[in-house]
Amino acid sequence: MLVNFTVENYRSFKEERTFSMEACSIKEHKESVISKGKYNLLPLAVLYGANSSGKSNLIQAIATMLRIIMGSVRLNEGEALSYDPFALDENSDSLPTSFEMQFIIDKALYRYGFEYNKTEIISEWLYEKRFGEREYELFVRSQDGIEVSSTRFPEGKEKESLTNSNRLFLSLVAQLKGEKSNLILAWFRRCNVLSGIDTDVYGGFTNKMFLEHLDGADEAQEFFKTLQLGFSHFSVERSDIPKEVLDKAPESIKAKLEQAQAEGKVIESITTHKIYDESGLVIGERDFNKGRMESEGTKKVIEISGPIFTVLREGETLIIDELDAKLHPLLTRNIVLLFMDPEKNKNGAQLIFATHDTNLLDLEIIRRDQIWFAEKDKVESTDIYSLVEFKDEDGKKVRNDRDIKRDYIRGRYGAIPFIGK
Numbered sequence: 291m292l293v294n295f296t297v298e299n300y301r302s303f304k305e306e307r308t309f310s311m312e313a314c315s316i317k318e319h320k321e322s323v324i325s326k327g328k329y330n331l332l333p334l335a336v337l338y339g340a341n342s343s344g345k346s347n348l349i350q351a352i353a354t355m356l357r358i359i360m361g362s363v364r365l366n367e368g369e370a371l372s373y374d375p376f377a378l379d380e381n382s383d384s385l386p387t388s389f390e391m392q393f394i395i396d397k398a399l400y401r402y403g404f405e406y407n408k409t410e411i412i413s414e415w416l417y418e419k420r421f422g423e424r425e426y427e428l429f430v431r432s433q434d435g436i437e438v439s440s441t442r443f444p445e446g447k448e449k450e451s452l453t454n455s456n457r458l459f460l461s462l463v464a465q466l467k468g469e470k471s472n473l474i475l476a477w478f479r480r481c482n483v484l485s486g487i488d489t490d491v492y493g494g495f496t497n498k499m500f501l502e503h504l505d506g507a508d509e510a511q512e513f514f515k516t517l518q519l520g521f522s523h524f525s526v527e528r529s530d531i532p533k534e535v536l537d538k539a540p541e542s543i544k545a546k547l548e549q550a551q552a553e554g555k556v557i558e559s560i561t562t563h564k565i566y567d568e569s570g571l572v573i574g575e576r577d578f579n580k581g582r583m584e585s586e587g588t589k590k591v592i593e594i595s596g597p598i599f600t601v602l603r604e605g606e607t608l609i610i611d612e613l614d615a616k617l618h619p620l621l622t623r624n625i626v627l628l629f630m631d632p633e634k635n636k637n638g639a640q641l642i643f644a645t646h647d648t649n650l651l652d653l654e655i656i657r658r659d660q661i662w663f664a665e666k667d668k669v670e671s672t673d674i675y676s677l678v679e680f681k682d683e684d685g686k687k688v689r690n691d692r693d694i695k696r697d698y699i700r701g702r703y704g705a706i707p708f709i710g711k
Contacts (some may be wrong), residue, residue, distance in 0.1 A: 291324065291331050291638050292481065292607045293392040293399065297351040300387045302344040304376040304671035309348060311335060311640060314659040314678050318690055322630045322657070324638045326394045327421035332660055334629045337644040337674075338651075338698070339664030339705040344672030345644040348664065349611045353483040355389040358406070360478065362461035367454045373408040378670045386412050395477050397421045402460065402474065404431075410455040416474075418442065428470075431459055445469060480604065482597060486612035486643070489593040496596030497557050500526040506599030513595065513628070517621055519588050521561035522575070529558035559592070587616045598641075602628065605637030613643035622647050626655060651695040658688060663705035677703065 291311070298306040313323045313330040324331045339345045354372050365371075376382040390403025397420060404414040414431035428443035429436060436459055438446040445468035446459070452466075453459045464471035484492065500507050514524055559580035564572045580589060594610075601608040614622045622645070628634050629641045651661065661677040680688055680703055688694065688703075697703060 291326060291394045291605075292640055292642075293329065293331065293394060295352055295355075295392075296388070296390040296403070297348070298388040299375045299382050299385050300351045300354070300389075301347040301374055301376065302342075302666065302670065302672040303347060303351065304379065304382060304669065305673075306388070307672065307674050309335075309662065309674055310676070311642075313657070316658060316678060316690070318653055318657045319630065319655075321632055322635075326638070327397060329394060329399065331394075331638075331640075332657070333635055333638070333640055334626060334656065335640075335642045335660050335662055336626075336650055336656065337642070337662045337664060338646070338648075339644075343664040343666055343705060344674070345664045346611050347672060348674065349483060349609055349642075349644060351389065352481070352609060355391065356478055356481060356483065358389075358404075359458060359461060359475065362458040363465045365454070365457050367456065368409075369456060370408050371406050371410075371456055373406065376671065393477055395473060399425075400474060400477075401425070404458060411458060414459055416443070416460060429459060443470065445471060480606040481609070482601065482606060483609045484594070484597060484611075486590075486594075486610045486615045489590045492597055493559070493593045494557075495600075496593055497526045497559060499596045499600065500524065501528075501557065506596070506603050509602070509634075510595040510599050513599075513624075514591070517591065517624060519591060521563050521578070521584075521588075523562040524580075524592060525560045525562065527558055527560065561588075561592075587618065587621065590616045591621060598625065598628070601641070602635055602639045603637065605639050607640040607642070610641070610643040612645070614645045614647040619647050619649040623650065623655065626650060630655065648695050648698060651698055653690055653692075653694065658690060658694075661694070663703055665705040 293312060294308050294310040296306060296308040297303050311332045313332050322333055324333055337345050337348065354374070358372060373387060375385065375387055386405040386407050388403065388405045390401065392399060392401045394400075399419040401417040401419075402415070405412040411431070412433060416428040417425050418428055419425040426442050427439055429438045429446050436450040436453070438450060440447055446463050449463055449466060453462050460471050460474065464475045498504070499510070511524065514521070560577045561580050561584055562575050562577050565574040565576050567573045578584065580592060597608060600606070613625070626641070629639060650656065658678040659676050662674055663677070664672055664674050667673055677688055677694065682702070
């Protein structure tokens with residue numbers, strides 16, 4: 291599970307800022323808090339802020355860290371890194387970007403991070419804290435070299451000199467069959483970052499879940515029924531390409547379409563609707579092609595159901611930018627409730643998302659420490675803070691009986707656009 295993420299000198303983040311999934315000692319919704327040893331973690335966090343406040347940049351920072359970790363083994367010597375420093379002062383482009391994550395695997399807390407610029411990894415570190423023990427260093431990399439713990443991280447010994455300047459030591463050791471390093475990389479692969487706008491790219495993943503009747507498909511069907519999206523059943527089947535489509539296709543594409551059809555790779559997503567007589571009685575059913583016949587919101591719910599129910603089943607972390615795009619507020623609310631319900635979220639799954647949907651600012655469904663705000667300071671650098679940390683002009687914290695939706699719209703907590711006067 292994700293414990294926290296720290297970023298510095300990346301896009302709109304100039305100073306070091308930390309986003310945390312650790313639960314505070316507050317009373318509301320204690321049943322939703324997930325305990326891992328002495329750590330109490332949140333199943334969900336919601337990020338608010340004006341346009342251009344840095345919400346998406348926080349999510350993009352996590353995605354960039356994951357992309358660098360996963361792509362490191364494929365880099366050749368001299369290839370550039372994804373370096374995108376704060377651009378609104380005269381010094382940041384000469385300073386490194388820094389990412390760090392803390393996360394729990396089994397009964398241990400790991401702390402991994404690195405600093406880099408456009409051409410090289412400047413520093414890198416990995417620490418482990420087994421439950422009930424103190425934190426131990428596994429390895430630390432600096433420009434002077436890499437120091438490896440022979441007792442705590444023996445898989446890294448005698449590999450220190452094999453790492454290119456632009457590649458991560460952790461990725462190298464994992465590539466060379468390191469057991470602990472592969473365990474850690476497997477956790478990073480289970481951290482999923484999605485766009486809430488371009489959801490059609492996840493349709494293939496969802497189709498596979500339904501086509502192969504994988505775990506999660508039945509739960510998704512029940513979820514669709516709860517949402518009352520207008521169809522009675524969703525299904526996926528292999529299909530033939532209509533002859534008129536093949537006839538009109540350019541020759542360069544036609545052969546590929548025919549091959550895909552022959553290999554059974556052409557998939558049709560179908561929503562089944564009831565047919566009624568004049569008195570309103572059900573007299574039959576009719577199948578619709580999801581892509582042609584359903585609304586954009588309905589298509590989105592279907593497309594993201596694969597990632598959502600896979601994450602719930604596997605106990606993974608799901609991060610979505612603009613989750614509420616195209617969705618009615620009640621649909622977004624029901625997705626939130628999936629993760630907040632310990633009966634539906636049995637495996638410690640986490641959902642983090644950015645939104646403008648103020649209907650979720652409701653302490654009846656989420657906790658104060660699950661609400662985060664992004665706001666830019668006087669030099670256009672992003673700051674992030676949770677509602678439970680916020681103090682008013684008198685130094686008082688937000689009570690759990692406040693109307694936080696009204697307070698937010700009125701600007702009490704910042705992180706809103708100021709238009710005109």
